[in-house]
Amino acid sequence: MNVALSTPVADTARPKLEVQKLDAWFGNVHAVKDISLGVDARSVLAIIGPSGCGKSTFVRCLNRMHELTPGARSEGRVLLDGEDVYAVDPVYLRRRVGMVFQRPNVFPTMSIRDNVVAGLRLNRVRADYEAIVERTLTQTALWDEVKDRLDASAIALSGGQQQRLCIARALAVEPEVLLMDEPASALDPIATAKIEELIDELKQQYTIVIVTHNMQQAIRISDKTAFFYMGVLIEHGTTQQLFTRPERRETEDYVTGKFG
Amino acid sequence: MASGADTPRHAHLGDRAFAAGITLLGGAVLLVVGIIVVACARLSAPAFAKLGFFRFLTGSDWNPVEDSFGALPFIYGTLVTSAIAIVVAMPVAIGLALFLTEMSPSRVRRFVSFFVEILAAIPSVVFGLWGLMVLVPILRDVVEPALQHRLGFLPLFQGAPMGIGFLPAGIVLAIMILPTIASVTIEVLRTMPAALREGALALGATRWEAIGAVVLPYARRGIMGAVILGLARALGETMAVTMLIGNQPEIHGSLFAAGYSLPSVIANEFAEASGAVHTGALAGLALVLFGVTLMLSASARLLVRLSARRLVAA
Numbered sequence: 001m002n003v004a005l006s007t008p009v010a011d012t013a014r015p016k017l018e019v020q021k022l023d024a025w026f027g028n029v030h031a032v033k034d035i036s037l038g039v040d041a042r043s044v045l046a047i048i049g050p051s052g053c054g055k056s057t058f059v060r061c062l063n064r065m066h067e068l069t070p071g072a073r074s075e076g077r078v079l080l081d082g083e084d085v086y087a088v089d090p091v092y093l094r095r096r097v098g099m100v101f102q103r104p105n106v107f108p109t110m111s112i113r114d115n116v117v118a119g120l121r122l123n124r125v126r127a128d129y130e131a132i133v134e135r136t137l138t139q140t141a142l143w144d145e146v147k148d149r150l151d152a153s154a155i156a157l158s159g160g161q162q163q164r165l166c167i168a169r170a171l172a173v174e175p176e177v178l179l180m181d182e183p184a185s186a187l188d189p190i191a192t193a194k195i196e197e198l199i200d201e202l203k204q205q206y207t208i209v210i211v212t213h214n215m216q217q218a219i220r221i222s223d224k225t226a227f228f229y230m231g232v233l234i235e236h237g238t239t240q241q242l243f244t245r246p247e248r249r250e251t252e253d254y255v256t257g258k259f260g
Numbered sequence: 261m262a263s264g265a266d267t268p269r270h271a272h273l274g275d276r277a278f279a280a281g282i283t284l285l286g287g288a289v290l291l292v293v294g295i296i297v298v299a300c301a302r303l304s305a306p307a308f309a310k311l312g313f314f315r316f317l318t319g320s321d322w323n324p325v326e327d328s329f330g331a332l333p334f335i336y337g338t339l340v341t342s343a344i345a346i347v348v349a350m351p352v353a354i355g356l357a358l359f360l361t362e363m364s365p366s367r368v369r370r371f372v373s374f375f376v377e378i379l380a381a382i383p384s385v386v387f388g389l390w391g392l393m394v395l396v397p398i399l400r401d402v403v404e405p406a407l408q409h410r411l412g413f414l415p416l417f418q419g420a421p422m423g424i425g426f427l428p429a430g431i432v433l434a435i436m437i438l439p440t441i442a443s444v445t446i447e448v449l450r451t452m453p454a455a456l457r458e459g460a461l462a463l464g465a466t467r468w469e470a471i472g473a474v475v476l477p478y479a480r481r482g483i484m485g486a487v488i489l490g491l492a493r494a495l496g497e498t499m500a501v502t503m504l505i506g507n508q509p510e511i512h513g514s515l516f517a518a519g520y521s522l523p524s525v526i527a528n529e530f531a532e533a534s535g536a537v538h539t540g541a542l543a544g545l546a547l548v549l550f551g552v553t554l555m556l557s558a559s560a561r562l563l564v565r566l567s568a569r570r571l572v573a574a
Contacts, residue, residue: 065462070366095464105455109477119463122473166459173463 014082016041016207017062017177022076024057024066031057032074033231039177039224044199044208046222046239048215050259054231055211056102059179062209063097064090080177095123098175102182104162106154106169113150115165119173136168140198160191167198171206178202180210184217196221215255219243227251297550300543307540316544322509322525324534329541331548333509337426337519338549341501342494344430344515345437350487352434353441360442361449362471373446380439388503391432396423396504399431404516419514422506427515429505433497437490444489448482449475481563488560492553498523522549 015038024032032054039045047055060066061074064085078085085093106115114121116136117129133150137143142164146157154165163183170178180199184192199208199221212218218225219239226236227250235242235251246252253259308316311329319330356376360369400423407417452475460470476483498521506518507528522545533539 063462065458068458068461091464091466094462099462101455101459101462103455105453105459107456107459107474107478109474109480118460118473119465122460122463122465122469169459169463 015039016081017209018077018079018082019062020077020079022058022061022074022078024054024061024074025072026057026069027071031231032061034076035228035233037226037233037236039207039209041207042203042205043223044203044210044221046218046225047209047211047228048213048218048225048254049228049234050254051213053228055228056181058228059099059181059209059211062177062179063094063099065094065099095119095173096175097177097179098170098173099179100163100167100170100181100183103186104159104166106157106162106165108153108155110154111151112146112154112157112165115154116168116172118169123173125173132172136171137165139171139201140164140168141194142168158191160187160194163187163191163195164198167195171202175206177207177209180208182211182213185213192217215243227254229254297547300547300550303543304540304547306536307538307544310537311541313544316541317548320511322520324529324538327535327537329537329544331522331541331545333511334520334522334525334545335548336511337505337521338495338523338552340426340515340519341429341433341505341521342491344426345433345494346487346491348431348434349438349441349490353438353486353490354445354483356438356442357445357449358471358475361446362467362475373443376439376442379435380443384436384497384499385503387432387436388500391428391500391504395428395431399423399428408516415513416515419512419516421516422518424504424506425514425516425518426505426512429501429519429521430515432500432504433494436497436500437494440493441486441490444486445479445483448479448486451482452478481566485560485563488556488563492556492560495553495556496523496549498527502527522546 017039019038020036022032022035023030035058037045047058049055057066062078062085066072066074067090080093080096085097107118110118113129113133116133120127120129120132134143134147137146142161145161146152146165149156154162157165163186167178167183184195187195196217199210202208203223210218210222222239224237225239225242227234227242227246227248229250235246235248237247242251243255246255307329310327311319316329317331317335319328320332321328321330322333323329356372360372364372400421404417404421404423404427408421411417456474456478457470460474461467465473501521502524505521505524507520507524508518509520509525510518512519526542526545526549530539530542533542
């Protein structure tokens, strides 16, 4: 734990997250195959690819959520600031690497306020909860919509509001990396636009890995894009290059809509 | 009935026949319940006429020879044994359900679930026999003296350790209702969306913290429903309690003392009841028992339904 607590001095040359030869399985299904890539600090990496290509499994390996699924396992290394995440306590890791899920999963028995500070309470962090509630809800552009009903149940919110609440909840514990697994796929276009605006702001502070089905979304919000196909990383580069001058035939076919 | 309300006027003949059929079957259930209540009420009329309903309900003397009948010792015995059963069974059953749904590998889960189901299938007379042969001697020789030694200052643990009485009846009831509470709780926990648990874990919760912060609050109402279903079963259980409670129509504060329960006295005395008042008093006890279990079952259903509605909203 002591080793993990001392965050190494930021090294500009080193990526915030480094994945080395990562393999992941569900039982006998080899879902992620020998993937290596790096994510720079304060940048957005979009992961695209057809359904079932291992995108979600890949990000779930980054905060060790994958191993919670019965029968799931993984091999290879994931380095956060140069430190192997499989060598630290997963509970501690998940505070540094937050996650937003595909469908909003607000805690239905808690109020809006309690949802935001749930992570702080779980980790017994003493802090000015009121200030954190206001700050994170303002960050997620939810403050004006909910400030008068913070004690209302979180399930009274619309789907888009719930998803922004989930993002606020993830931000409240001040992670360094934010994983987003198709955060807008269950939302309408207006809510999606709000989430995208938010991601653009969040990248000033956070390192973001976002899985998306929507290639336009990847173009709008990401600095780099990785294209997965059948568990394999086909191509990884700057978003502009990957969408305009893909090096691989499969990438070109996918981004031009020949399959998917 | 309501089932016919959704059927359009021009529905197919088969649909209409089916609707009529199930309406009839649904009605038959109500009819049976109605017949039982009416029969009990008619049978108990002579007793209520002689004693008065309120005096019957609150009287504590039960003496068929003098036609003096009070329901209180039996209500008391039923409530005390059921309360012991709930206090003992609830933590064990909920712990078991949490273990099976949240912690155990699937092979262990199948194995243990199988034994829980077996437990539910054991006839209550077998439970009673086991209680007499195994539990009562242990309570009399080991547990009750120890309780008295340590906690004897409490009225609950005073008096001679006889083995037979409220305590063994309550403990055996606990074992009997454990499968009910555990299996309903397991169903409630299974309907819990995995995304909620993952949401807590992704925030840096340990498994235990996720259970405490998210799983249990979410499942609370459903678990309460499970407990009330178990309680309803404990209230109505006859044979095992009859064999263990001691069958004395008395009210004692001590759990070591003998008592009597509503179903037990009905089973024991009905065949030999002498005269309309005695029979009527026993039927009156049946009505009381029916009323108590009905109220509990209704509230259990309500709780489970509220919990399910919450689930849809999430």
